[in-house]
Amino acid sequence: MINGYYNLIVKNYPWYVDEMRGISIGSEINFDWIMAINIRVELMHVASSQTDVKLKTRRDQETLKECSDFMLFDDQNNFLIHNEDAAPSIYKSAYLVSCKISSSDYQGVSSPEEEFTCYCYPGHLPGNAFGFNSAGFVFGVNATYPKLMVTNSFPRQILNRLMLSAKNLKELEKIFRTVPCSYGFCMNIGFAGDDPNILESDWNSEFFNANSESTRQINPHLFNYEIAPTENSQNTVSKHCIISPKMFSIDKNEDNFFTSQYYYHFNHYERIKIDEVLNMSSMRRKERTELISPPTNLKELLDITSDTADSSYPIFRTPRKNDPSELQTIATALFDLNRKTLSIFVKKPSDSYQPLVKIRIC
DSSP states (O other): OHHHHHHHHHHHOHHHHHHHHHHHHHHTOOHHHHHHHTTHHHHHHHHHHOTTOOOSOHHHHHHOOOOEEEEEESSSOEEEEEEEEEOGGGTTTOEEEEEEEOOOEETTEEOOOEEEEEEEOTTOOTTSSEEEETTSEEEEEEEOOBSOOOTTSBOHHHHHHHGGGOSSHHHHHHHHHHSOBSSOEEEEEEEOOSOGGGGOOSOOSSSOOTTOOOOOOOOOOEEEEEEEOOTTSOOEEEEEEEEOHHHHTTSOOTTOOEEESEEEEOSSOSSSOOOBOOOHHHHHHHHHHHHSOOOSSHHHHHHHHTOOOSSSSOSSOOOBTTBTTOOEEEEEEEEETTTTEEEEESSOHHHHSOOSEEEEOO
């Protein structure tokens, strides 16, 4: 299985294999282990599907579901917030990578020029958590858990890495639509750039239709994409836009293509109909969010991301002594798209509303 993924990646994106080799050399960890880390999603799925492999306990299956995202957009607000949920061990070992990568020749094929900043896990390629690139795109990843996995397609984390190279929305959406994914995921995307041409798109309904003629009058810059694998290696992708209340009043929304002002997403599919592993944590985080009045400002939005009212399945997650395998929220990323900044909290945001670090996006 690992060799199959390796051969597919080295044939199509050899520069990402070189990145993994660089991680291997720098960390002095065998390349095979680094390769395995970057297909961990697929390996975990296969292992947990085997009746003779007890990789996860029942409790783990209910809790090991990662990350929450919230978006708020109106005349005063323009935010995307991502809670990064991971094993407690990652809390002190994750790091920021900020880099500019020049194009290189690979037997007549040029690798892309790239510039991005990402929150990374040790051993992992960038793109698996949250970050931004020089085109002005910001992102937060939600894990999803379809029961279908196909091995003749690219590992999820390769698509996550590939999207960092996108220079405009058409390129980004082409990756989601045409690069076959082995397993599913969800992307929350915002745009903090100044050039509206970067956001030009031919995709103007929930599911892409190359023959559709757009009559949309909305100009969104906050998006949610759900991506699911199929047996024929053609991704199923659902696009959803978050727009201001003013835009909402000028366009029909008969196909549920957009939401006004406030949106959130967890670790299950909301729009794609697919057989999936539904877990209590994701469902309970959503249920709790639906009980809270929609936010009208940044403080109220941060309060929601910090919420612990459901002590068993809080939105802001903390490890519990009686459950050492429980995930915790290891970082909260606040993208302020108006001010073009990324603020990172490593403690509950509502404790002080003061981030550990603030970074200029573009």
